[in-house]
Amino acid sequence: MRIATFNVNSIHARLSFVLGWLEARKPDAVCLQELKQTTEGFPYEAFRDAGYHALVHGQKSWNGVAVLSRAPAELVEAGLPGAESAGSRLITVRIGEWTIGSVYVPNGKSLVHADFERKLEFLAALRAGIAPMVESGTPYVLGGDFNVVHTDLDSFAPDALRDAMFHTSPERAAIDALLETGLTDLQRNLEPEARSFSWWDYRGGSFHKNEGLRIDLLLGSASAKARATKVWVDREWRKKRDEQTPSDHAPVIADFE
DNA sequence: ATGGCGCAGCCACTGCGA
Numbered sequence: 339m340r341i342a343t344f345n346v347n348s349i350h351a352r353l354s355f356v357l358g359w360l361e362a363r364k365p366d367a368v369c370l371q372e373l374k375q376t377t378e379g380f381p382y383e384a385f386r387d388a389g390y391h392a393l394v395h396g397q398k399s400w401n402g403v404a405v406l407s408r409a410p411a412e413l414v415e416a417g418l419p420g421a422e423s424a425g426s427r428l429i430t431v432r433i434g435e436w437t438i439g440s441v442y443v444p445n446g447k448s449l450v451h452a453d454f455e456r457k458l459e460f461l462a463a464l465r466a467g468i469a470p471m472v473e474s475g476t477p478y479v480l481g482g483d484f485n486v487v488h489t490d491l492d493s494f495a496p497d498a499l500r501d502a503m504f505h506t507s508p509e510r511a512a513i514d515a516l517l518e519t520g521l522t523d524l525q526r527n528l529e530p531e532a533r534s535f536s537w538w539d540y541r542g543g544s545f546h547k548n549e550g551l552r553i554d555l556l557l558g559s560a561s562a563k564a565r566a567t568k569v570w571v572d573r574e575w576r577k578k579r580d581e582q583t584p585s586d587h588a589p590v591i592a593d594f595e
Numbered sequence: 596a597t598g599g600c601g602c603a604g605c606c607a608c609t610g611c612g613a
Contacts, residue, residue, distance in 0.1 A: 347602065350602090399604070
């Protein structure tokens with residue numbers, strides 16, 4: 339079982355790019371974020387032709403999440419109770435014995451912006467919303483763009499950016515609280531010391547200078563963690579330029595026994 | 596002098612992303 343998460347920064351602008359990536363990596367399920375597309379406007383047919391089902395919680399212009407899967411999936415829930423005003427940022431599906439969530443945590447804009455407080459509220463609601471999935475005991479994976487640098491290892495400049503956006507104590511504590519429900523950061527668990535970023539700014543040659551952040555995570559319940567054999571950032575597809583430009587995020591891929 | 600990106604949209608500038 340191969341499960342990935344990929345913030346695509348517009349499914350319209352990235353369609354052929356994502357299809358090429360699916361062909362190359364052949365994941366069984368993919369959590370997508372930042373579709374910038376409505377549920378109705380999602381390109382279902384292109385993915386069906388590529389062998390993938392899609393369950394979508396879309397939104398015009400902003401946000402939007404989905405889960406792609408080779409096997410048919412069943413919708414568990416679209417949206418996060420208590421956080422509807424944040425936009426379409428969570429979808430949970432069931433694929434066989436697996437429960438998979440795709441989440442796009444609000445950016446927060448700046449420390450003094452009202453959206454920063456809403457980001458923390460979203461993370462608190464997320465903790466409450468996912469707890470039943472973790473407690474069920476069946477393998478559960480929550481993949482997404484968490485928009486938080488959980489530890490110093492996850493930032494290219496942890497000292498210079500300490501207490502700056504993505505690096506603050508309340509944001510980090512909110513990730514701790516998610517993990518306290520019984521989830522594990524699957525990549526960090528297998529690679530405790532790795533500095534492996536998943537996002538690089540489009541500007542200023544950040545990718546080539548490796549000035550990135552690790553903000554795209556795959557969190558797994560105990561039974562998912564026990565089966566995970568390898569988790570890696572697909573940097574090649576952050577660098578690649580085909581007929582379409584890459585997203586500013588790289589896919590993160592996990593393999594399970 | 597201080598940018599060098601890239602999306603969407605009532606579109607040629609603005610808002611947003613991280």
